[in-house]
Amino acid sequence: xxxxxxxxxxxxxxxxxxxxxxxxxxxxxxxxxxxxxxxxxxxxxxxxxxxxxxxxxxxxxxxxxxxxxxxxxxxxxxxxxxxxxxxxxxxxxxxxxxxxxxxxxxxxxxxxxxxxxxxxxxxxxxxxxxxxxxxxxxxxxxxxxxxxxxxxxxxxxxxxxxxxxxxxxxxxxxxxxxxxxxxxxxxxxxxxxxxxxxxxxxxxxxxxxxxxxxxxxxxxxxxxxxxxxxxxxxxxxxxxxxxxxxxxxxxxxxxxxxx
Numbered sequence: 001x002x003x004x005x006x007x008x009x010x011x012x013x014x015x016x017x018x019x020x021x022x023x024x025x026x027x028x029x030x031x032x033x034x035x036x037x038x039x040x041x042x043x044x045x046x047x048x049x050x051x052x053x054x055x056x057x058x059x060x061x062x063x064x065x066x067x068x069x070x071x072x073x074x075x076x077x078x079x080x081x082x083x084x085x086x087x088x089x090x091x092x093x094x095x096x097x098x099x100x101x102x103x104x105x106x107x108x109x110x111x112x113x114x115x116x117x118x119x120x121x122x123x124x125x126x127x128x129x130x131x132x133x134x135x136x137x138x139x140x141x142x143x144x145x146x147x148x149x150x151x152x153x154x155x156x157x158x159x160x161x162x163x164x165x166x167x168x169x170x171x172x173x174x175x176x177x178x179x180x181x182x183x184x185x186x187x188x189x190x191x192x193x194x195x196x197x198x199x200x201x202x203x204x205x206x207x208x209x210x211x212x213x214x215x216x217x218x219x220x221x222x223x224x225x226x227x228x229x230x231x232x233x234x235x236x237x238x239x240x241x242x243x244x245x246x247x248x249x250x251x252x253x254x255x256x257x258x259x
Contacts, residue, residue, distance in 0.1 A: 015072070015073065018069055018072060018073055019073045019075065021059055021060065021069070022060065022066070022069045022070060022073055022075060024057070025055055025057040025059070025060040025066065026066075026078070026079065026082055027082075028057075029056075030055050030056045030057040030060075031053075031054075031055055031057070031066075031082070032054045032055070032056075032086075032248050033051045033052065033053065033054065033083065033086040033087060033090070033248075034051070034052045034053075034054045034246035034247060034248050035049040035050070035051060035052070035090065035246065035247055035248075035249075035250065035251060036049060036050050036052060036239060036244055036245070036246040036247075037049055037239070037243055037244035037251070038050060038101065038217060038237050038238070038239045039237065039238050039239070039243050039244075040236070040237060040238075041218075041227075041230065041231045041235050041236055041237060041238050042231070044238075044243065046098060047098070047099065047237055048098060048099035048100060048101055048130065048237075049090075049094070049098065049099075049100055049101070049251075050100075050101040050103075050132070050239065051083065051086070051087050051090070051100060051101065051102050051103065052103075052246050053066055053067075053083070053103075054246070054248065066079070067079075067105065070105075071105075071107065076105050076107055076108050077108060077111070077114045077115065077117070077118040078118075079105075080104070080105070080108055080115070080118040080119065081117075081118040081119075081120075081121070083102060083103075084102070084118060084119050084120070084121040084122045085121045087100055087102050087121070087122060087129070088121035088122055088124075088125060090250060091122075091125045091128065091129075093250045094250060096128075098128070099128045099129065099130055099158075100125070100128065100129055100130065101130045101131075101132050101160060101181075102122070102129060102130070102131055102132065103131075103132045103134055103162075104131045104132060104133055104134070105134065106133060106134065106139055106142060106145070107142070108148075109133075109139070109142050109144065109145040109148040109149070110142045110143065110144050110145070110148075111144065111148075112144055112147050112148040112151050115148055115151075115152075116151055116152075116155065119131075119152075119155075119157075122157075123155060123156075126155050126156030126157050127156050129156075129157055129158070130157070130158045130159070130160050130180070130181055131152060131157050131158070131159055131160070132160040132161075132162050132181075132183070133159060133160065133161050133162060133177065133179075134162045134163070146176060149176075149177060153178075158179075158180040158181065159177055159178070159179045159180060159181070160179055160180065160181035160182070160183055160217070161174060161177060161179045161181070161182055161183065162183045163183065163184075163185040163219075174212070178212075179214055180213075180214055180215065181214060181215050181216075181217055181237075182205065182208075182209050182214045182215070182216050182217070183216075183217040183218075183219050183239075184202065184205055184216060184217070184218055184219065184235075185219065185220075186219045186220025186240075188201055188202060188205075189202075189218050189219060189220045189221055189226060189230065189240070190220060190222075190226075191226070192226055192229050192230065192233075193223070193225035193226050193228065193229045194225075199229055199233055202218070202229070202230060202233040202234075202235065203233040203234060206233055206234030206235055206236075207234065209234075209236070210234070215236040215237055216234070216235050216236050216237065217235075217236070217237040217238070217239055218230045218235040218237070218238050218239065218240075219239050219240065220239070220240045221238050221239065221240030221241075221242045221243065222240055222241050222242050223242060224242065226242070227242060
């Protein structure tokens with residue numbers, strides 16, 4: 001019993017230490033949101049920006065580290081609220097025809113009430129806010145996710161699914177999510193100009209998007225040749241370093257970007 005008590009005390013100390021580090025990161029200038037443009041395939045006009053986690057914290061120096069510690073510390077809703085606050089501030093400086101994509105951790109869907117509460121700062125901008133569901137493979141293990149999605153859509157948010165084609169079978173879940181945006185993984189986009197198999201897959205996913213009334217976003221576009229093929233295959237929107245590298249703060253005049 002004594003050893004078990006020591007183990008529990010040590011575990012609690014680790015948890016408290018991790019939570020303190022996470023709070024130090026989040027509630028300081030270390031934590032920031034970068035914006036990356038998503039452009040219309042046909043015109044290269046800026047359609048939206050995606051909000052991306054960035055950190056200069058010496059320990060939590062990237063989005064994966066922040067997310068994993070937020071998971072362990074049961075602070076996903078706290079993180080979500082902070083992201084919502086930062087994203088809402090961006091809305092105030094963007095043109096009214098520009099949307100924002102904000103990433104949503106799937107575990108947040110397990111508690112619809114706290115989820116909506118954490119997104120309160122974004123509610124006034126819901127008609128211009130796209131909530132991007134990452135790691136869709138985890139949704140089947142979350143009891144309340146369908147109710148959460150329904151509440152989000154009722155509040156006016158659009159839904160996007162991320163990383164389609166990233167190596168797991170999640171097509172069946174798209175029928176339940178009814179996303180307005182489908183983002184195809186950069187592993188498909190990379191070198192699609194030289195690999196016919198990838199071109200056929202992009203074409204198929206574009207047709208699937210058209211059939212379901214969704215817009216397809218091709219992520220990770222880095223070359224002009226990739227962009228040409230993606231346009232030819234029917235991609236609606238493009239995102240990647242070819243057009244815009246993530247920036248802290250609202251970019252300058254990017255109404256039309258190169259690419």
